Amino acid sequence: MTKQEKCICIQLRGAARTLTSYYNAMLGPVGITINQYSLLHHLQELGTANMSALAEELRLDRSTLARNIKPLIAAELVCDSAISGTRNKQLQLTEIGEQRLLHAKKLWKKAQLCIEEQLGEKRLKSLIKALAKIETIGGHTDDL
Amino acid sequence: MTKQEKCICIQLRGAARTLTSYYNAMLGPVGITINQYSLLHHLQELGTANMSALAEELRLDRSTLARNIKPLIAAELVCDSAISGTRNKQLQLTEIGEQRLLHAKKLWKKAQLCIEEQLGEKRLKSLIKALAKIETIGGHTDDL
DNA sequence: GATATTATGTTGTATATACACTAAAGAGGT
DNA sequence: ACCTCTTTAGTGTATATACAACATAATATC
Numbered sequence: 001m002t003k004q005e006k007c008i009c010i011q012l013r014g015a016a017r018t019l020t021s022y023y024n025a026m027l028g029p030v031g032i033t034i035n036q037y038s039l040l041h042h043l044q045e046l047g048t049a050n051m052s053a054l055a056e057e058l059r060l061d062r063s064t065l066a067r068n069i070k071p072l073i074a075a076e077l078v079c080d081s082a083i084s085g086t087r088n089k090q091l092q093l094t095e096i097g098e099q100r101l102l103h104a105k106k107l108w109k110k111a112q113l114c115i116e117e118q119l120g121e122k123r124l125k126s127l128i129k130a131l132a133k134i135e136t137i138g139g140h141t142d143d144l
Numbered sequence: 145m146t147k148q149e150k151c152i153c154i155q156l157r158g159a160a161r162t163l164t165s166y167y168n169a170m171l172g173p174v175g176i177t178i179n180q181y182s183l184l185h186h187l188q189e190l191g192t193a194n195m196s197a198l199a200e201e202l203r204l205d206r207s208t209l210a211r212n213i214k215p216l217i218a219a220e221l222v223c224d225s226a227i228s229g230t231r232n233k234q235l236q237l238t239e240i241g242e243q244r245l246l247h248a249k250k251l252w253k254k255a256q257l258c259i260e261e262q263l264g265e266k267r268l269k270s271l272i273k274a275l276a277k278i279e280t281i282g283g284h285t286d287d288l
Numbered sequence: 289g290a291t292a293t294t295a296t297g298t299t300g301t302a303t304a305t306a307c308a309c310t311a312a313a314g315a316g317g318t
Numbered sequence: 319a320c321c322t323c324t325t326t327a328g329t330g331t332a333t334a335t336a337c338a339a340c341a342t343a344a345t346a347t348c
Contacts (some may be wrong), residue, residue: 007256008259008271009163009167009178011165011177011240011275013163014203014273015278016156016160017156019157019278019281020157022281035154037151038151068171087171108151115149115152116155119278121275123273124274126267126274127270127271128152130263130268131155133262133263135162135164137163143238
């Protein structure tokens, strides 16, 4: 083997798809995706947040968040408790959202542990480090 | 540090987004995305292929490929040389497609090398291995 | 207080992705 | 030739993602 001829980006994207599919399958019984899980989880951490704050927390574009949050609001897992007439939203989990997240956490943990085992401690550590390094490319070195 | 509390899947997705954005920026001058680059590249390798074969090569759903290939056909980088009335497509690069890919390859190489350098040989190798391991999860152990 | 600037959220457009379904072409068996 | 089963491509729907543009609210500046 001479060089790494295959595109690192494409390989990374492929692995992300595969892993997403795995987590989604594990979360199937709760009826949310891993992406939605992440959104709910971060919102719970924040307690309350407007779109901008939540988007920043999730490292997503505001417009992306606006679209991702729609099905969650429709399913009443998230609500906006802002006073009418104000532009600044007050997003938070609903009761149903809290319960759903609680349930999801168990399944998430199972999935996470399973992947950790499959990878092994050493490979996991180096993976996390490599991913962190990649995140520093092309800009945002702001937080942390 | 006790455990890996952050979701591996979400971290992987984030890194994939970041890296995609980087490759896309590098490919900007050619006017194609890294995803489209991958499509063109694989199609060139195959020479000629129908949708199913190309989708399998790319590890994508046929319907995904159908959508991804549309802008490339519209831009006349890819064409279908099948006889009219036949269902089986004969996809291949056009002249423009070949030229564009040739140009893109140079920029891709630059991006790839830059990332390889940033990661370092050791981290790169372990990353590739971890990604390969992840790809074996949840199914397709068919090829290789 | 009026105006200029910024923050905030949404919409339009485009790519990326998959599952379920449909339509139609091909292949085989009788 | 006719019928069946499979292959092949495309559509509908849904999520995920970002950039550009916009409208309006909030804030700062004068």
